[in-house]
Amino acid sequence: MTTNYREIAANGLWDQNVVFAQVLGLCPTMAVTTSGTNGLGMGLATMAVLIASNIIISSVRMFVTAQVRIPVYIVLIATLVTIVDLVMNAFMHDLYKVLGMFIALIVVNCAVLGRAEAFAARNTVVASAADGLFMGLGFTLALVVIGLIRELIGTGTLFSQASLLLGPAFSFLEITILPGYGGTLLMILPPGGFAVLGLLLAGRQYMERRRAQQAEAANTSALAAA
């Protein structure tokens, strides 16, 4: 079986996007997307865990039997997240102070277990690593988009505290769009997250439907021409 990397990339970023298409991992999605920076940090941390868990699980897939696969995957993922948590606390302590409470949430992100089940358990190590990368990128993208919208409406800024996450060189990302804006508390609280996600899902559905209609119209006209 040859691996179609173009399809893996398209699935991760759009067609099977963890948040927008599979609607998985909503707990971290709602909890951290109060700003673009938080979304980016959480997305990247999840991506690292996804890649590592996909690699490990696909490399032991020969030995893991169907009957006990779920406990095996959960133990492996939990171990991995704990190690990431310890390493970040030790060597990236400032970042850890911003993201620390969310790292443990990666364990309960069913997207990680979902990819282990749906992809890593039956594909090669390299393909699984690619799947982890693109699923992680798609998740990061979704979190950043939701985070930016909530941050803009909620506090009138974009990427505030980005330099804390990425280093002082990235302070140019921090933009105050609406100076002196009082803020809309609702957007920062969980209901704002649900509202933004709902609207984005509706927008994605609309785009998908139009695309399908256009394809159908092209099909019928092609048939008519023939």
Place this chain on the structure above:
Amino acid sequence: MNFEQLREKIGYHSVLLGVIGLATSAALALANHSTLDSIRAAEAKDLQDSLKQVLPDGLADNDLLKDATEFTKDDGSKVTVYRARLGSDPKGAVFKVASRGYAGDVVALMGVDVKGRILGVRVIKHQETPGLGDKIEIAKGTWITAFDGKSLAEPDTAHWGVKKDGGIFDQFAGATITPRAVVKAVKGGLDFYAAHKDEIFTKPAQLAAKE
């Protein structure tokens, strides 16, 4: 017997789970062991930074982290007190106080000088509503500096509260519970200092209990 057949045996599952358990435990032990020192150092530095925030510059020249001792409060909970000294003169004490806020405990670090006046208070942990209750953080507002220089005598006990309760401290629009919790915690800290004033600087230093 080949591998395919072996995989179907019930014993294989148990062995597999056992091996995974052992391997992951070993990985965790290794990760814990190799990060322990760095994490301790980073946490000690965090503590040092927050200690500095509640003590004026130049007040003390000792290593507060090493000059720590533990007291048991009236309610049975333990509190670690860091003593600030200049030479051998006691200058102030720093300790944590906590009180129940709107969502969970609000934890603050406060510094008190030898006469029982507040040198500084900083909220170090809370889960109050963003945009309303979080103005107690120094990053979000200067409200917390209203405690500087206050003591049990000034204002008197009747005025140790938020304005809504007849006290002297501001509450925030839409959030009274949070400032009330901080005021209560700080007042509790002053009471604790007054109750143990005589032994705070004389009790021998002991290693601070890890939280």
